[in-house]
Amino acid sequence: MKALMKTGRGYGNVELRDVEEPVCADNSVKIEVRYTGICGTDLHILHDTFMNYPPVVLGHEFSGVIAEVGAAVKHHRVGSRVTVLPSTAVTCGTCSYCRQGKYMFCPQRRGMGYGVHGSFTKYVVVREDMVYRLPDHIPLEVAALAEPLACAVNALEELTSIQAGDRVLISGPGPIGLLCLALLVGRGIRVVVAGTTEDAERLQLARKLGADLTVDVLKEDLHSIVQAETGGLGMDVAIECAGAGPSISNCLHALKKMGKFIQVGIAGKQVTLDYDLILFKQIQLYGSVGHSLSTWDRVIRIFEQNKIRLQDVITHQFPLSQWQEAFELCEKKRGGKVLLYYDDNKEGGNAFESGC
The missing domain is CATH 3.40.50.720 (NAD(P)-binding Rossmann-like Domain)
Incomplete structure (x- = not known):
């Protein structure tokens, strides 16, 4: 499968590469990525002004559908529509910050898209506890806003x-x-x-x-x-x-x-x-940096209540193969949230004309 990767330190060094499809472990969930938002952090990684650990697949704001669950997974099933908390890919789980749900400050933390492989690709494998099931009425493109929405919620509602x-x-x-x-x-x-x-x-x-x-x-x-x-x-x-x-x-x-x-x-x-x-x-x-476990619970409740106008924030969609055009759009500060979808994903692009 194809993946958009930061291949080395320094400015640029971002390209589409062929990578192996990830394997689902017993306690993991394999997700077919439907939409990933381009974040300002992705642009910082492109410019090498944000810490990153190449070679690494970029992307962390995403939604998708569960394609496989490990034998030990209890709370998720194949076919569920989900979003993912990407910032806890690596944490110690024992420091005072982790115990409070304030994982952003864990000294060992690495998140998806810069510290471990992210979602600008077809499939990702994550731990069960990182996965959040979506209300049926929330479109998958809107669900890709969960992580940036959590950043806004942390700043305005919790901090x-x-x-x-x-x-x-x-x-x-x-x-x-x-x-x-x-x-x-x-x-x-x-x-x-x-x-x-x-x-x-x-x-x-x-x-x-x-x-x-x-x-x-x-x-x-x-x-x-x-x-x-x-x-x-x-x-x-x-x-x-x-x-x-x-x-x-x-x-x-x-x-x-x-x-x-x-x-x-x-x-x-x-x-x-x-x-x-x-x-x-x-x-x-x-x-205000990132979010916490309580923030994500609040985000899911916001999705459930469906009172906030989120769809209008999304203005563009592009297939992954057109990532350069999409990144350039963001660099030029045109439009709102720009989403990428995997090229053979038939759902991607339905809601908006690519590049509209």
């Missing part, structure tokens, strides 16, 4: 408290920013979304998803807009999803005194800031 009546700035209208927006709009919270001219399509999508206001910071004065929006006080909460120095600075300046700043985007390099803003505004600063 911090955002209350009715708050005014929230989201800086960076990429897929994570759009998922944060969808969650906040679903709760009736007023949201301003900021991006650059390069983000024009994504800002348009943000308006479709329910943003109250969008701002092109290269053409409009974000500070003046925030002042007008808040009566001169500043935003209650700023969520940084772009992972860019100017975006982080804009968030800190936009916040009111004693406001909340949530860092979700990965910068991948050092940034320069007016750090005293945190002191003099007495800003509550949060870093």
Whole structure:
């Protein structure tokens, strides 16, 4: 079978290769991958600005159908539609973080798509406990949003408290920013979304998803807009999803005194800031990395309740053989979430025209 692999350290070194189909062990589940989302982390791995352990199959945001179960598997059956928690592929299971369900901080952790083989391929084999069965009404392409949705849920629902009546700035209208927006709009919270001219399509999508206001910071004065929006006080909460120095600075300046700043985007390099803003505004600063076991339980409940507009975040689908075109689309910040599907997967591409 084909797999999209990071073949060596350094910029690039990503290509489609032939790999052996994985074998299902007694305590494992073999899944036929239907959809995998392209994550910002995949782009960082392409640029070698995120830790990776090549040769390794990329991809970690995915859904699929169980093709085989091991003899010791008790809770899953062939044919079930599932999504997978990819971040626990390797953990020690005994450190204080693992025991709390905070596996992201396990010193031995390696996740799928950078530390062990991921889902930009036809089949994956994972442990039974990594597999989550989907409600029947959730399409498999939407289910591929489970992992990035978990990142948004961790930041907005578990790490911090955002209350009715708050005014929230989201800086960076990429897929994570759009998922944060969808969650906040679903709760009736007023949201301003900021991006650059390069983000024009994504800002348009943000308006479709329910943003109250969008701002092109290269053409409009974000500070003046925030002042007008808040009566001169500043935003209650700023969520940084772009992972860019100017975006982080804009968030800190936009916040009111004693406001909340949530860092979700990965910068991948050092940034320069007016750090005293945190002191003099007495800003509550949060870093949100990944998710936890409780986050995934919440994500499945969100799927079950089906109240959040998630389908609209997905704008493009491509077969795996067109991965370069799909990655380039993401690099150019066009559209929302971009999905890849295996070329002989007849389901892939049904919901959207490839590259639409």
